[in-house]
Amino acid sequence: xxEIDTLDLVVLAxxxxxxxxxxxxxxxxxxxxxxxxxxFANANDAxxxxxxxxxxxxxxxxKNCVIFYGSQTGTAEDYASRLAKEGKSRFGLDTMVADLExxxxxxxDTVPADKIIMFVLATYGEGEPxxxxxxxxxxxxxxxxxxxxxxxxALGNLNYVAFGLGNNTYEHYNSMVRNVDKALRKLGAHRIxxxxxxxxxxxxxxxxxxxxxxxxxxxxxxxxxxxxxxxVYEPIFGLVAxxxxxxxxxxxxxxxxxxxxxxGTAKGPFNSHNPYIAPIGESRELFSTKDRNCIxxxxxxxxxxxxxxxxxxxxxxxxxxxxxxxxxxxxxxLTERRNDVVSVKALEPTAKVPFPTPTTYDAIxxxxxxxxxxxxxxxxxxxxxxxPSDEIKAEMMRLGNDKDYFHDKTAPHFxxxxxxxxxxxxxxxxxxxPFSAFIEGLNKLQxxxxxxxxxxxxxxxxxxxxAIVESQLIPGRDEPFRGVATNYLFALKQKQNxxxxxxxxGLSYALSGPRxxxxxxxxxxxxxxxxxKLPSDPGKPIIMIGPGTGVAPFRGFIQERARQALDxxxxxxxxxxxxxxxxxxxxxxxxxxxxxxxxQAPSSVAA
Numbered sequence: 001x002x003e004i005d006t007l008d009l010v011v012l013a014x015x016x017x018x019x020x021x022x023x024x025x026x027x028x029x030x031x032x033x034x035x036x037x038x039x040f041a042n043a044n045d046a047x048x049x050x051x052x053x054x055x056x057x058x059x060x061x062x063k064n065c066v067i068f069y070g071s072q073t074g075t076a077e078d079y080a081s082r083l084a085k086e087g088k089s090r091f092g093l094d095t096m097v098a099d100l101e102x103x104x105x106x107x108x109d110t111v112p113a114d115k116i117i118m119f120v121l122a123t124y125g126e127g128e129p130x131x132x133x134x135x136x137x138x139x140x141x142x143x144x145x146x147x148x149x150x151x152x153x154a155l156g157n158l159n160y161v162a163f164g165l166g167n168n169t170y171e172h173y174n175s176m177v178r179n180v181d182k183a184l185r186k187l188g189a190h191r192i193x194x195x196x197x198x199x200x201x202x203x204x205x206x207x208x209x210x211x212x213x214x215x216x217x218x219x220x221x222x223x224x225x226x227x228x229x230x231x232v233y234e235p236i237f238g239l240v241a242x243x244x245x246x247x248x249x250x251x252x253x254x255x256x257x258x259x260x261x262x263x264g265t266a267k268g269p270f271n272s273h274n275p276y277i278a279p280i281g282e283s284r285e286l287f288s289t290k291d292r293n294c295i296x297x298x299x300x301x302x303x304x305x306x307x308x309x310x311x312x313x314x315x316x317x318x319x320x321x322x323x324x325x326x327x328x329x330x331x332x333x334l335t336e337r338r339n340d341v342v343s344v345k346a347l348e349p350t351a352k353v354p355f356p357t358p359t360t361y362d363a364i365x366x367x368x369x370x371x372x373x374x375x376x377x378x379x380x381x382x383x384x385x386x387x388p389s390d391e392i393k394a395e396m397m398r399l400g401n402d403k404d405y406f407h408d409k410t411a412p413h414f415x416x417x418x419x420x421x422x423x424x425x426x427x428x429x430x431x432x433x434p435f436s437a438f439i440e441g442l443n444k445l446q447x448x449x450x451x452x453x454x455x456x457x458x459x460x461x462x463x464x465x466x467a468i469v470e471s472q473l474i475p476g477r478d479e480p481f482r483g484v485a486t487n488y489l490f491a492l493k494q495k496q497n498x499x500x501x502x503x504x505x506g507l508s509y510a511l512s513g514p515r516x517x518x519x520x521x522x523x524x525x526x527x528x529x530x531x532x533k534l535p536s537d538p539g540k541p542i543i544m545i546g547p548g549t550g551v552a553p554f555r556g557f558i559q560e561r562a563r564q565a566l567d568x569x570x571x572x573x574x575x576x577x578x579x580x581x582x583x584x585x586x587x588x589x590x591x592x593x594x595x596x597x598x599x600q601a602p603s604s605v606a607a
Contacts, residue, residue: 054103055110058096061349065093067118068100070133070176074370074446076122076165079209081440082378083118086213089231091221096350101132105139113157116192116224121180122165126531127172131272137176140183153188159223160189161216163196165205173199193219206376207403233385235436238345242358245341252341253359255319255367255514257524262356264517268305272447275317275524276304277517281462283493287586294468294549294588295486295493296453299525302461306526310455310556311533314463315447317524318485320366322508328371328418329361332438333431338362344439354444361435366510370443372416372484377406379441380420386432392425399424414474414481417442448485449528453552455559463527465489466552466588489523496521538564541572547579548586554578555589562595 051057054066065087069080077097084095093116111117124130129137162184164177174197181195196212198205221228245252256262258274270276282298299314308314329335343358355368365371381400387393399406410420417438421430454464469490470483491509512519534557535542544554554576565571576593580586 050102052102052104053107054098054105055107055112057098057103057350058111058115061096063094063096063350064114065095065116065118066098067095067120068098068103068136070100070119070121070130070136072122072124072130072449074443075205076120076130078443079163079165080118080120083120083213085234085236085440086217086231089234090217090228091226092229093226096348098350099132100136101134105136108158109154109156111158113159114224116159116161116220118161118163119177119180120163120165121176123167123170123172123174123176126170127175128531129176131528133176137180140180140187155184155187155189158184158189159192160184161192161220163198163209163212163216165198165200167201168199169201173197173201192216192223206374210378210403233382233434233437235434236347236351236440237353237436238347239435240343240345242341242343245358247339247341247360249341251358253356253363253514255363256356256517257317258356261517270304270306270526272315272526272528275315275447275526276301276306277513277522278304278306278525280492280496280521280523283489283496283521285493286466286588289585291473292468292471293490294466294586295490297465297467297489297493298454298459299463299465299523300461301463301525301527307460308452308456308463308527309529309533310452310457310560311553312452312456312530313449313528314452314465315449315526315528316465316485316489317447317526318445318488319510319513320369320371320445320484321482321487322366322510324372324416324418324508325362325366327422328365331418331421331425331430332433332435333429334361334435344436354439363514364439367514368445369438370445371418373443375410375415375417375420377403379417380406382441383421383430383433383437386430386434386437388425388428388430388432392428395424412475413477414472447526451530451532451553453555455556455563458559458563463525464555466549466555468549492521492523534560535572537572539570539572542574544574544576546576549588551576551578551588555592558593 051060058064058066065084067080067084067087069076071077071080077099080097084097087093087095108117121133122130162177162181164174166174166177177195177197181191185191193216194212196208196216198208198212217228220226242252247254251262253262258266260266260274261277266274266277268274268276279300280297281300282296284296286294286296288294301308326335329338338361341358341360344353344355346353355364377400380396384393384396384400387396399409413419413423415423450465450467452463453466454462467486467489469486471480471487472482473480488509491511495511513522513524518524532553538561542557544551544557546552546554558574558576561571561574578588578593580588583590
């Protein structure tokens, strides 16, 4: 046998080291951290280096009540904030709101028994946790969940409250709160009050929450020995005028989601805190009828590192329509100050400002607050103290305290906050409301999620969206109630096809984006992965049922199977049942179904 000389050993060692390095990269070294993983961060993010130990955080900040939220669209986060404010104002609790992804949970068993933990948990998609709740959910449901030693049962000291947000039209209704509640109780934790469940499918989410929280507070007060007091508004955020800055100042945010977008250096990873400003390659109407129309868009992600799998979701980041921005600024007396530059500061250490500052009132309302959403009864009640007159205050109090009266007066009109204030105030300006109350009381303007209607196998760098443009006539209202995001997309479609109409709602959108950075036809997006997938075995038969735009993901599924069939893959029987109102008006993608059927003989498409 030939001897191995020194050079051979060196070469072999180098190869071995290189192999080890290759297979461990991204696990033990070379880990690229997402700078946007937990916040809309400025470069000088004060939260950098924060502790992930919730017990340590409670001790150093003097908190005795933590409200964790698992939120995808912002509603659960809003409910968590409302519980925190109410707990502080009504019962004197030292509360903090916490994002589940910001903390570790292996020390839950060391939470003192005189503290309270609340969970506000949304269920997403097919019974899945929201993006920010994945790690917590996997930890609390693990068979070998590891907590500190010495407690038997493991969480016998933990007192908690739970509320879930779900939709009864889905199979796994409120599975997040149900499964987490079951896991916590199995570990010996003590739930206070009932585990509440809100139902978005029945349209009762808000009232479900309000009906749950009052008995919960009563049970909590009894358990923890709390005394109720008269609630007063205590701001969480303060606004500071920046006299030396103007909207043209380079450091002023005019709607950009983070510093890289402000500086024009945005790069991936693109995610729920850092969108990609994607060009729209193509847009067209699939149909247009008297009361609705449907649009198809092709989003080009070739200039990014975004990828998707067939069945995933694309999130569109809309802006508020200009005339609703104007309406809001007018009713609160800020029209003349819309371009004033302000910084928003957290007045207590655990609060986080929900958007970058310094910024302007116009940018906050246009890009960051849900000013077009329905108003919550609880928020109406909180604004009564700032009414322009005693008479208006009394009306606001009645609306806030009487569920039936509130529903009768507001639901038929689809009031957003500005329209409600204008109606109740009979045109009077609401200049006494601190702007911080809107930052705290209105949801953040959230991305809207659409099922991707294309196959990643067929078009990996183009993502299709299929959407009905929402517009609903309201009796006694001067214009229809319109969906924010779908009409934003429709406005982009109008611009791209050079077909704006003078009466078009879309013309009021700022389509060019902050500092005209969306010039051309661009839309901010990110991709959200889904568990709604084709079988891994293409030979398995499938049946799909998707009326209207519910057919969107199935278009991607059929594209994929048709391509596989063309490539010689054995594809199982693929059946689609599609429903529409009238074949000649809204039979979407009719010609495509015929082509797909001809490609794959065993397939069938029924309408």
